[in-house]
Amino acid sequence: MLLVVAVARLQQQQQQQQQQQYVCPPAAQSQHRNSTYPSIAATATVATGIATAMYYYYSDDGSDGNNDNNDENQSSGWIAWIRSLFVPATVLARAAAAAPNEEDQPSNVKYQVNVETKPSSADESDADDNNDDDDKTLSGTRPTVALVDESPTMFFLKLLLPDLFLLAIAVAASFGSAICNVRIPLLLGDLANLVSRSAADGDLTSVSIADLQLPALRLISIYTLQAGFTFIYITLLSLVGERLAERLRLRLFNSLLRQDVAFFDAHRTGEVLTRLTADVQDFKSSFKMIISTGLRSGTQFVGSVVALLTISSRLTTVLVIIIPAIVGAGAIFGSVLRRLSRLAQSQVAIAAATAEEALGNIRTVRAFAMEDREEAVFTREVDRSRSLNVILGAGIGVFQAVSNLAINGIVLAVLYVGGTFVVNREITAGNLTSFLVATQSIQRSLSQLSILFGAVVRGMSAGARVHEYIRLQPTIPVRGGISLDNVVGDIEFRNVSFRYPTRPEQLVLDQLNLRVKPGTVLALCGASGGGKSTIAALLERFYDPVLGQVLLDGFDIRTLDPSWLRGELIGYINQEPVLFAGSIRDNIRYGRPNATDAEIEYAALQANADGFIRNFPNGYDTIVGERGVTVSGGQRQRIAIARQGSNFDGTKSTFAILKDPKILILDEATSALDAQSEKLVQEALDRLMKGRTVVVIAHRLSTIQRADCIGVVYGGRIVELGRHQELMARKGLYSELVQRQMQKESDAKSH
Ligand SMILES: Nc1ncnc2c1ncn2[C@@H]1O[C@H](COP(=O)(O)OP(=O)(O)OP(=O)(O)O)[C@@H](O)[C@H]1O
Numbered sequence: 001m002l003l004v005v006a007v008a009r010l011q012q013q014q015q016q017q018q019q020q021q022y023v024c025p026p027a028a029q030s031q032h033r034n035s036t037y038p039s040i041a042a043t044a045t046v047a048t049g050i051a052t053a054m055y056y057y058y059s060d061d062g063s064d065g066n067n068d069n070n071d072e073n074q075s076s077g078w079i080a081w082i083r084s085l086f087v088p089a090t091v092l093a094r095a096a097a098a099a100p101n102e103e104d105q106p107s108n109v110k111y112q113v114n115v116e117t118k119p120s121s122a123d124e125s126d127a128d129d130n131n132d133d134d135d136k137t138l139s140g141t142r143p144t145v146a147l148v149d150e151s152p153t154m155f156f157l158k159l160l161l162p163d164l165f166l167l168a169i170a171v172a173a174s175f176g177s178a179i180c181n182v183r184i185p186l187l188l189g190d191l192a193n194l195v196s197r198s199a200a201d202g203d204l205t206s207v208s209i210a211d212l213q214l215p216a217l218r219l220i221s222i223y224t225l226q227a228g229f230t231f232i233y234i235t236l237l238s239l240v241g242e243r244l245a246e247r248l249r250l251r252l253f254n255s256l257l258r259q260d261v262a263f264f265d266a267h268r269t270g271e272v273l274t275r276l277t278a279d280v281q282d283f284k285s286s287f288k289m290i291i292s293t294g295l296r297s298g299t300q301f302v303g304s305v306v307a308l309l310t311i312s313s314r315l316t317t318v319l320v321i322i323i324p325a326i327v328g329a330g331a332i333f334g335s336v337l338r339r340l341s342r343l344a345q346s347q348v349a350i351a352a353a354t355a356e357e358a359l360g361n362i363r364t365v366r367a368f369a370m371e372d373r374e375e376a377v378f379t380r381e382v383d384r385s386r387s388l389n390v391i392l393g394a395g396i397g398v399f400q401a402v403s404n405l406a407i408n409g410i411v412l413a414v415l416y417v418g419g420t421f422v423v424n425r426e427i428t429a430g431n432l433t434s435f436l437v438a439t440q441s442i443q444r445s446l447s448q449l450s451i452l453f454g455a456v457v458r459g460m461s462a463g464a465r466v467h468e469y470i471r472l473q474p475t476i477p478v479r480g481g482i483s484l485d486n487v488v489g490d491i492e493f494r495n496v497s498f499r500y501p502t503r504p505e506q507l508v509l510d511q512l513n514l515r516v517k518p519g520t521v522l523a524l525c526g527a528s529g530g531g532k533s534t535i536a537a538l539l540e541r542f543y544d545p546v547l548g549q550v551l552l553d554g555f556d557i558r559t560l561d562p563s564w565l566r567g568e569l570i571g572y573i574n575q576e577p578v579l580f581a582g583s584i585r586d587n588i589r590y591g592r593p594n595a596t597d598a599e600i601e602y603a604a605l606q607a608n609a610d611g612f613i614r615n616f617p618n619g620y621d622t623i624v625g626e627r628g629v630t631v632s633g634g635q636r637q638r639i640a641i642a643r644q645g646s647n648f649d650g651t652k653s654t655f656a657i658l659k660d661p662k663i664l665i666l667d668e669a670t671s672a673l674d675a676q677s678e679k680l681v682q683e684a685l686d687r688l689m690k691g692r693t694v695v696v697i698a699h700r701l702s703t704i705q706r707a708d709c710i711g712v713v714y715g716g717r718i719v720e721l722g723r724h725q726e727l728m729a730r731k732g733l734y735s736e737l738v739q740r741q742m743q744k745e746s747d748a749k750s751h
Helices: 002-021 040-058 071-084 121-128 152-201 209-257 261-266 269-311 313-360 362-367 371-423 429-470 532-539 562-569 584-591 597-606 610-615 633-644 675-689 724-730 733-750
Strands: 109-113 481-484 491-498 509-516 521-525 547-552 570-573 663-667 693-697 709-714 717-722
Touching (some): 152 209, 152 269, 152 429, 209 269, 269 313, 313 371, 362 371, 481 562, 509 532, 509 547, 562 570, 584 597, 584 633, 597 633, 597 675, 633 675, 663 675, 709 724, 709 733, 717 733, 724 733
Parallel strands (some): 663 693
Antiparallel strands (some): 491 509, 491 547
C-alpha cells in the first residue's frame, strides 16, 4: 500500500515538474486550455472582279478591335496566329495547411466572426485527441490544398453578369456586320453583271447610269450599315473587355492578399505578378477576339458557303477539294511552329528573370563586383533567346510564303475553272466575280478562325491560371474568429510540433513546450536554425502547428480572429523592418490610418526617431524609397518602432491612437546596429516594452541578460529555461554560448 502511494506521489511530482519546466518565468500554471476571260467581251468584268476580290483579300470590314485587317496586319495576323497557338501549360504546386480545433473557451470573448477555415485531415485527427500528441506520428502532415468548388466557366460567366446587356448588344452588332459582309459580294456581282451585260452587247450605252444607281445605292447603304455595326461592336466589346479585366484583376489581387504565408514561400513573386498582368491581358484579348472575330468569321464563313453553292455548286466542289488540303498542311506546320515558339517564349522569360534578379539585388552584385559575371549570364540567356527566335522567324517566313502561294493558287484555280464555265456560258461573269469575292471571304474567315483557335486556347489557359489562384482558399483566413477583451498577454506553446509546408520532411519544432507569463520578457537564444523565428511566426499565426497548440490567455489562437490578433494584439519588429515607398509619416501611420500628425510625432519622439526625422530637409514628408532604402538600418528600425505604439509610457491617456499591442515580438531587433544606434533603439524598445508581454529573439546574449526569462532553443525544443544567473550557474548550453561569445568579443577587441 505504501509503495502504491509513493509511486503515485512520485508520478504527481514528475508531472508538476514537467509543467513547471516550460513556464517563464517559472511560477504558477495557466487555468485555461484549448483550441483567329474567257469570252473577250467579259474580260473587263473579270478584271473588275479580280480587283474586287484582291481588295477583299487584302482588306477587311474591320475589325474586331484587335487590328488584324490590313496588308501589314494580315502578315502580323499570321504571326499572331502562330504566336497565339502557344499554350503555356503551367500546373502549379500547391500549399496549404491546417485549421482550428474548437473547444471550450474562457469567457472574455469580445465579439465573434464566422471562421472560414476547412479542417484538414491533420486537424481532424488533432481535434480528436487534442492533447494526446504523444500517440501521433508526424508523418502525413503535409498540408492539403483548400479549393473553392466552382468551375472556371461558371466563375467567368458570373464575372460577366454585370455587363451581359452591353455584351448582347455587341454580339448583335457583330452579327449584323457579318451579315452585311455576306451580302456585299452578291451586290457587287449584280453591279458586275450590269457592266458585263453592256460589254457583252458591244454597246456600252445599253446600260444607263440610272440602271447602275440602284445596286450602287444598295451597296452604299450596306457599307454604311456595316460601318455603324462595326463601330458599335468594337466600342462595346472594348468596354466590356476592360471592365471584365478590371474585375478579374481586383478579384485576383484580393485573393492573393489573403493567401497563406506558406503560399508565398512556394511561389515566386514574378510568377504571381505574371498572372495579375500578362494572364489577365491574354484572357481579355482572347475574350474580345472570340466575340468579334469568332462571331463575324463564323457567320461570314457559313453565309459565303451558302452564297458559293447558290452561284455554282460545281465550282464550289473545286474549292471543297483544294481548301481542306491546304488547311490541313497549314495545321501540321503550325503545330511545329507552336512548339518552337513556346520554347522561344520560355527562353525570353528565363532571360528576363536573370535580369530581374541581378537588378533587384544590385547592391549585392555591386558589393561583390559581379557585374561582369551577371552580364555574362544574361548574355548567354539572351543569345539562346535570339537563336530560338531567329529559327522561329525563319519558320514563320516559310509558313507565310507557302500560305501566300497557296492562296494565290486558289484564286488562279477559281479563275481558270470559273473562266471555262463563263466561256461555256454556264455562269455569268458577274457570278464569277461574286464567287471570287465570296471565296476570298471564306479564306479570310478560315484564317481568322484559325487565329481564333489559338487565341481561344491561349485565353482559356490564361483564364484557368488566373482562376486557379482565385479559387485557392487560404487555410488560415485573414478574418474570422473571436476577439477578446482585457487580454493579459499570457502565451503558451503546448506540445507544438511544426514543419514548413514547403519543406515537409524537416521537423522544425519538436513537441515544444513554453509558457510566457503576462507582462514578462522572454528572450530566446540558441544556435542559428534552431527554430527561434519559427516560434515567433507561429505566435503571429503565419502558420499553424502540425501538432499541439499555441494558446493566448488560454485560447487556442486558431479560434481567434487573425486580423485582430496581428492588427491589435501583437506588435512585430523583425531584424530588417520593411518600410513602404511613401513618406516617413505614412509609414508610421501604417498600422492606424486615422492617426493625427501630433500622434505620429509623439510616437516618433518616444521611438528616438523625431530628431533624425526633423533633420531631413523634408522632415516627416521625407520619401524613404523602395523598401526604405534611403534611410539607415537604425533609422528604419526606429521608424518601425514608432509604427508600433504611442503609449510608450504604458498609460493609454493622451495618445492611444497608433497601434498598442499587448504582446511584442522583437526578432533580432538590434543585431544590425552600431553601438550608438543600438543604444537609441534599445531605449525606444525599453519604453515600448513596458507593460507588455515580450518575446525577444537575439543572438547577442549581452542584450538579453535583463530578461525575466531566457529560453535556449535547440533542435526545435527549449532545452534550457531560466534567468541569466540561474542558467550560468547550471553550466549548460547557455553558459557555454555566453562564454563563447565573450571569447569572440575579447578576440575582436584584441585585434
Ligand atoms: N519559410 C521557410 N520554409 C522552409 N523552411 C524554413 C523557412 N523558414 C525557416 N526554415 C527552416 O526552419 C529552421 C528554423 O529556422 P528559424 O528561422 O526558425 O531558425 P532561427 O533559430 O530563428 O535561426 P536564426 O538564428 O539563424 O535566425 C531552419 O532550418 C530553416 O532553414
